[in-house]
Amino acid sequence: MLRLFTRLAIGLAVILVVAAIGLFVWEPLFAEDAAPPPARSYDVEIIRDDYGVPHIYGKTDPDVSYGIAYAHAEDDFSTLQEVAAMTRMRMGAMNGQDGAKIDFVAHLLDIRGTVDRKYKALPADIRALLDAYAAGLNHYADEHPEEVRLSGLFPLNGEDIAAGFALRSPFFFGLDSVLGALAEDNDLPIEGGPKLTGKEVARITPIGPEPDMNGSNAFAVAPARSTDNVTRLVSNSHQPWRGGVAWYELVVHSEEGWDFAGATFPGSPYPFLGHNKTLGWTNTVNRPDLIDVFKLVLNEDGSQYRLDGQWRDLEAKRVWLGVKFGPFTVPFPQTVYRSAHGPVIKNGKGAFAIRYAGIDDLKMLDQYFRLNKARDFAEWQAAMAMQGVPATNFIYADAQGNIAMVYNALFPARKPGADWRGILPGDRSELIWKGHVGWDQVPMLVNPSSGYIMNANNTPYVASGPGDELDPAGFSPLLGIESDMTNRARQAIKLFEAAGKIDAATLAKIKYDVGYDKADYATEWVAALLALKPEGNTQITEAQALIRAWDWQLDGKGTGDALMLMLMRPAMRESYRRKPLPDAREVLTETIDHLTKHFGSLDPKLGTVLRLRQGKTDLPLDGGSDTLRASTLWDVEDDGRLAVRHGDSFIQFIEWDAAGKVASRSVQPFGSATTRPDSPHYTDQAQMFVNHQTKPVHFTREALAAHTKRRYRP
Template sequence: MKLLKRFGIGLLILVILGTIGLAIWEPMSVSTVTPPPEKTYEARIVRDNFGVPHIFGKTDADVAYGVAYAHAEDDFQTLQEVTAMTRGRMATLNGAEGAPIDYVAALLDVEGTVKRKYDELPADVRAVLDGYASGLNAYAEEHPGEISLAKLFPVNGRDIAAGFALRSPFFFGLNGPIQALTEGKPLRREGGPSLSVPIENRTVHPLSDDKIMTPVGSDPDENGSNAYAVAPARSSDDKTRLISNSHQPLRGNVAWYELVVHSEEGWDFAGANFPGSPFPFLGHNKNLGWTNTVNRPDLIDIYKLTLNEKRNAYKYDDEWLPLEKKRIWLKIKYGPFVIPYPQMVYRSIHGPVIINDQGGYALRYAGMDQLDMLTQYYRINKAQDFDAWQAAMAGQGVPATNFIYADAKGNIGLFYNAMFPDRAPGFDWRTVLPGDNSNAVWQKTLPFTRVPALINPASGYVMNANNTPYVAAGPRDELNRETFSPLMGIEDDETNRSMRSIDILESFDKIGEAEIRKLKYDTAYVKRGYAKAWLDQIAALDVPAGSDYETAQNLLGQWDWDLDGEGPADALALMVLRPANKSHYRRGEKPDPLEILTETVDHLNQYFGRVDPPMLEVLRLRQGNVDLPIDGGNDTIRASTLWDVEDDGRLSVRHGDSFVMFVEWDKAGVVTSRSIQPFGAATTRPESPHYTDQMQLFVDKKLKPVLFDPVELEKNKASEKVVGTAVNP
């Protein structure tokens, strides 16, 4: 009896010790990162009436320090998530939902890329990264109570670079093949019509779930944007115009953060970045500007490896090469515990390898194992004319995204930017490739001179709305698709937004303020394409006579094709069109029209008691205690792309129109700009006056001045502070 009692007490002690151990072992297992080299930084942060930070510094590194510090003041929570992601500690911070992100970081060997490539970056780029890291460290040190994860700080420039290496490939769809291969699902390829390659006997990866491939905080298949540039010749007032209308999540680690920077080293820029970046990704300086839209060329190739029986070597031409493998431990938070979860990652000469029941599959993708996007973004930020901007673009660091350009001299252009693999003819690049043939493994990318570019077309405008670059400037002024090799994998897709944009732009003789506003805030659908085909299918359904489903059919049959919130069928159309657009944009399986109609009608009846509630009662922009109606839909130029269904049945927008910027250069080349955000500058600070202060303007389709000129800022500043290593907190 005494023995059993002693055994029980001993077991209890072991359980307690084990519990304590699981609670504290993870931070103990993390190596302390060497902070950036000690240096004196000083930045002045001036905030305007909307809380937008304007950061001034003597050097670019000083400004980067201030960018990080100001952003942390507004959203330290998200910056910590980005830091955890780059360190492979997302699952420790956020639990099991973060484990796939940590797995992907290891699979892509982000840490190895930084070790191999960081020291090759130019010294001035590394100085800016260190300045940014130092700003984050300073904020963390001054606000220890806000730190969510032990030993997350200090960070250094390498950590900042790692964030770029991890997140960049997911903007051109690397999530797709990784998810398909880990789950044993058919492969869907980018860059034109879908080709599905079945992988039989589905194998479910232990980390697989619907969220496995969303490490950038957004579903890459739903990314969108509209962008327009108008030359003086087409303008009604001789102005050059650039309209930036990015569609991103409204919250999270790829939500836009607005800022303005001024450095005595010539870095003057107004725009927006993502958490974790020292540089604005889009916007303008005095002389030029650009914006971006997601493009989807085929930049990923997949190889079936010939493995030996032990699966530790693969055939490559006439040799057997060892398959690299590495055991990793995903540190997953469960309540107060952190549980180690083992996984194996593989690599071949091709790139990352995923092994399932069908064998080994290697991936090779644009921008693999490089950090040059950091240099490119920095250089285009500081370019002062079109030639310098194009020279910076020719560095080809950004793996993919359209750039729509305009400048003070009246130049405009669309650049279908991508690091196109230099593929050899003779292979079906649309399918899984033979991994044992070195001729199928491309070694370089095409030069920037091969990138599709449309500069100063006769139409006087360029546009993109996540559509093919072959539709960008209207009839008679488009690129000739016959001049581009099919091996480049350039997509042929159109969106409702692209078709509608061309229709509207072609209807104008001249384009001024009124016309550009009409275009930007348009909420209509064209009566052709996937939307027309889908509504025809719904109209043809055999539903019970006299039922609410028949009523819904009749309402949709009379719909005015405009999601402005004024018609009785708008709520119905909003909800039934979203699945159709999703399948069209993803080139995926078509939804069942009867199922979608039934779900929509049932939802509206359950929560609103009718099938024709006003759309503006259904679709909402919500943050904190502010709850506002909003218009637009899933593929309208005024975009309310994705939403969460909340407890009251209303649809709370979480993705769509986000940072909007109107830029103009007058005849004298003087720049002015206006902008708006859906919520405000401080998206995770409910106590801040800038948590919701832009919402009413946003739904009212109004813009605020950017105050790029420091003289104008001084007249309208709300606060000012100096931060830096030589400044007392």
């Protein structure tokens, strides 16, 4: 009997060992192998300036793309690998359950299918850029195998890079909110529509910016409005400070005419915003209704759906998600569904199909590069008319003094007669739109009489001074354009109108404004806080006294700033989501408890509470949610401080003088090497960022010469 138990124990041990080995090795073996890009030599030189910003020079455009990938990998290879893992649907194997959610979405949206169908139709020069970028990442991985986080992730190819664009683009206009709400049986968020009531909107792990706090400011000033005949453009994107949609600054030059200074996201072979010699643009998030949800009628076993009176098979595909648990990667089966409308989610209320702008399309890869190389307003407009970028406002300026705002979106070509803001019937094929409206129907404001343009995630109908508004009646309600104003937009208009002629200092003062306009949700929220009955709670009485004394500025100089910082964010959040304001007593009580516990006072200095933290760097910040100086999202740390992680990010001030010569200045919250603690550029821009200062962008070789700190060929 003892021998039997011994044999059983040994056998069980062998099984466990075999199972453990299987869990160790199955995932990279199961993952699809990718062929490397075509072999090619690249002629590229990288020059690092005082702040580690890479200036990339190549004979050809692909040379530059190769250099972009290599330079970015030197500074943030960890994040680039996460983006690569997304495109291969292996994030779960790298980051566990949260990563597996992203893998599921990539399967659900059939991202690799889009690439299979559309990649070869891209122009040859774009495919060459993508292959070159992949080759640059592969080269860095080959040189630094100790940094590779996931077995079998490399080599990458151009199709992998394209897949990253297809996956992340729809999350900039809220697709993750819709998918999350459907997955949790919650009410759907409605972009472009009125305020909602109902349950909290659930979200999957964000792939793009966090949907509730998508933001940015942008300003353009024409020479006629300037004190010195200068055209000015301010890029003030509000993005996460770390991760897959954190900005990376760069300057690029190729002998094929590609000259650009700006910033890009991990996984992109070119900048997304900034300037070349003759023109520039920046972006702000817009919120049109670009997503439609259809409720399907299923048969009894759920295998078919009805369309135009006939039953069609519901496409079902079994996928395996690799989910990292400790040292193991566990296979987890899921089924993804698809109908003629698009991806389908089944929940307790039924089966819902989703159709969204840019579905099954890769034209954005072409459009962004054509924008980079446009030489004047006509060429830039021609690139915009390609209509590849699914959504985002473009604010433009150029050396000729033109300024413009384009409310860019791939508006679905919807037919009238249906409630496009609600759940649509899934059994009518005429509601399955096949394309988008034409470029001539996209809202655009060019050279307004006021001499300035601004956008702060507000309605495009208000983009300049009084009298320059676009007429909403000129645009179809089927476009789903939002009517919202933000505090930032109200403040910007007010400050521009009061300023008269604009110089560089005045424009910077507007950009760094920390005030709240006494209108809309801000006034309503303050009134609700002051209307609370203390009911014997002396701390509520004390807090209300601070609220009354507050000067409506979050500059850290007045009383009540820290208190109001924490009180305004919940109100801004719900207003942005078009939902009722939160419970005033609950929010005020939580804020009082936090400040009392961690600071022993309801009125600590704002900079004591609000911090820029990275490694050993720990600095005071100003601004708040929905102020032009944006400190939008933060992590509550163990000491009670609020460490900002989202808000003002890459900032760039661009100017063309009267002779058309360009110059720019920029700053980042941390530095060029945000995931390299040993780098001198880990936080070397932080103090400037806190002080509202910028550094020069050395756009030409001549300007760069005196600031060259490292020169090499990868």
